[in-house]
Amino acid sequence: MQALRIIVCVLTVIMTLLTLLPLSKNQRWWVRVWDFPRLQMVSLCLLFLLTELLILPFDGVLTGIVIILTVACMAYQGWWILPYTRLYRVQVKKTVPNGHSRIKIMNSNVLTTNRESAQLLSQIQEHKPDIIVLLETDQWWEDQMDPLEADYPHSLRCPLDNLYGMHVYSRLPMHGEQIQFLVAKDIPSMHFRAELPSGEQVVLHCLHPRPPSPTEADESTARDGELIAVGHTAAKAHFPTIVTGDLNDVAWSRTTRLFMKISGLLDPRRGRGMYNTFHASYPFLRWPLDHVFHSKDFTLIDLKRLDFMGSDHFPILVELALTPCQGKDQEPLEIENDDLEEAREKLELAGVKLTDIYPANKKQANKEPANNK
Numbered sequence: 001m002q003a004l005r006i007i008v009c010v011l012t013v014i015m016t017l018l019t020l021l022p023l024s025k026n027q028r029w030w031v032r033v034w035d036f037p038r039l040q041m042v043s044l045c046l047l048f049l050l051t052e053l054l055i056l057p058f059d060g061v062l063t064g065i066v067i068i069l070t071v072a073c074m075a076y077q078g079w080w081i082l083p084y085t086r087l088y089r090v091q092v093k094k095t096v097p098n099g100h101s102r103i104k105i106m107n108s109n110v111l112t113t114n115r116e117s118a119q120l121l122s123q124i125q126e127h128k129p130d131i132i133v134l135l136e137t138d139q140w141w142e143d144q145m146d147p148l149e150a151d152y153p154h155s156l157r158c159p160l161d162n163l164y165g166m167h168v169y170s171r172l173p174m175h176g177e178q179i180q181f182l183v184a185k186d187i188p189s190m191h192f193r194a195e196l197p198s199g200e201q202v203v204l205h206c207l208h209p210r211p212p213s214p215t216e217a218d219e220s221t222a223r224d225g226e227l228i229a230v231g232h233t234a235a236k237a238h239f240p241t242i243v244t245g246d247l248n249d250v251a252w253s254r255t256t257r258l259f260m261k262i263s264g265l266l267d268p269r270r271g272r273g274m275y276n277t278f279h280a281s282y283p284f285l286r287w288p289l290d291h292v293f294h295s296k297d298f299t300l301i302d303l304k305r306l307d308f309m310g311s312d313h314f315p316i317l318v319e320l321a322l323t324p325c326q327g328k329d330q331e332p333l334e335i336e337n338d339d340l341e342e343a344r345e346k347l348e349l350a351g352v353k354l355t356d357i358y359p360a361n362k363k364q365a366n367k368e369p370a371n372n373k
Contacts, residue, residue: 004055005055008048008051008052008055008056009062009066012048012052012066012069012073013069015041015044015045015048015070016069016072016073018034018041019034019041019077021034022034022035022254027212027220027221028218028219029212029218029219030214032219032220032253032255033212035250035252035253036250036253036287037285038077038078039081039274039287040284040285042074042077042078042081045070045073045074045077046074048070049067049070049074052066052067052070053067081274083252083270084252084270084273084274084288085271085273085274086271086272088270088271090270090271090272091266091267091268091270091330091331092266092267092268092270092298092299092327093299093300093326094299094300094301095299095300095321095323095326097301100321100322100323101196101197101198101200101322102196102320102321103130103172103194103196103202103242103320103322104127104129104130104317104318104319105130105292105317105318105319105320106123106127106131106133106306106315106316106317107135107244107245107290107291107315107316107317108132108135108306108309108311108316109135109136109208109246109290109311109313110134110136110141110309110310110311110313111136111311111312112136112138112141112165114309114310115310116309116310117144117145119308119309119310120309120310120315121144121145121147121148123306123307123309123315124148127306129317130170130171131169131170131172132167132170133166133168133190133244134166134167134168134169135164135165135166135245135246136163136164136165136208137159137160137165137166138159138160138161138165139161141165142157142159142167145167148169152169154170154171154172154173155167155169155170156168156177156179156190156192158179158188158190162186164186164187164208164210165188166188166206166208168190168206170194172194172195172196174193174194174195175195175201176193177191177192178191178192182226182357183209183223183225183350183352184222187210187222188208189206189207189208189230191203191204191205191357192204200240200322201239201240202241202242202322203237203239203241204242204243204244205230205233205234205243205244206244207226207227207230207243207244207246208245208246208247208248209222209223209226209227209247209248209249210222210248211248220255221346221349221350222350223247223248223249224255224346224349224350225347225349225350225351225352226350227247227255227258228259228347228352229347229350229352229357230243230259230263230357231243231258231259231262231263232263232343232347232354233354234263234264234293234295235262237295240297240298240322240324241294241295241297242292242293242295242298242320243263243265243292243293243294244292245290246277246289246313247291248289250287250288250289251267251269251288251291255346256291257333258342258343259293260293260332260333261332261333261339262335262339262340263332264332264335265293265294265295265332266293266295266332267291268292268294268303268318268320269288274287274288275304275305276288276305277290277305277313277314277315278313278314279313280308280312280313280314281312289313290313290314290315290316292318294320296324296328296330296332298322298323298327299320299326299327300318300319300320300321301320302318303316303317303318303319304317305317
């Protein structure tokens, strides 16, 4: 019993250190990775607490300290994920389609080595999105998606065999299409304006930055810089704007919160759920990596995580209504001076220039797009 008590106390101290580690602005992967498993850490803290109450003697200061640390860690981790539960107020209004212009987007990281393309095509046929954003696509995946050409005559294609290929297929006409390499020569992003049947245009930014991990990038510098740069562009946009993709960052991280503050974009998951999309094969190790953010011009018709289709990610489907009058009083996250300074630092570290990003207003958009390939 004494050995078990020691083990529980040591694990509580380790949990406390891992909870405090992401408070650092250090961008090394072994720091930033602890932004991800906050839900799992809440669960572990609860398990620790129950164990402590069962086995620790209630006659000493050490027991009190251990229990307080456990409760504090659980509360702090829970604070980060609370906005992505039904206990929190929704950020995006739900609307009933009533003749409004609408757009349905399907976002799917297909996993390059996955060969279940028929499942993906079946989901596309079932849900009939207006725009399909596919990530980790190589030439094999491009060939498998050929049947889409009849219904999706507009596309942007960048097949790569490095896990960062990207394809966009659209029923809607596309304008000002650009494939950019903002932070690395082998990491594309796609930017364009989609024309709705009403003639209104919507800007889409499709991203898939490299994650901080021992096998991908030692630091989150490039990922963070790309998100903040696109966030600045979204904040200046004169068009309704949507940012989507596998951002390789969780919805509640410090960087994603900063992106939302800088951009003024909204997250339809807030107040509705986490919609965890990764890892599809391990239920206990899941977090929201695939995102759809949008400007206040939109309200929500539907949001759902789709079924398993052979990848390590679940696809996510969102349908939005273009309702500027209804959406104008939706509240983005409040930005502070410290946020602007942190954003500036991230851009400098990543070496991203705001002039490199997609045109934000109608005057710029009418010019011939620059070649950023």
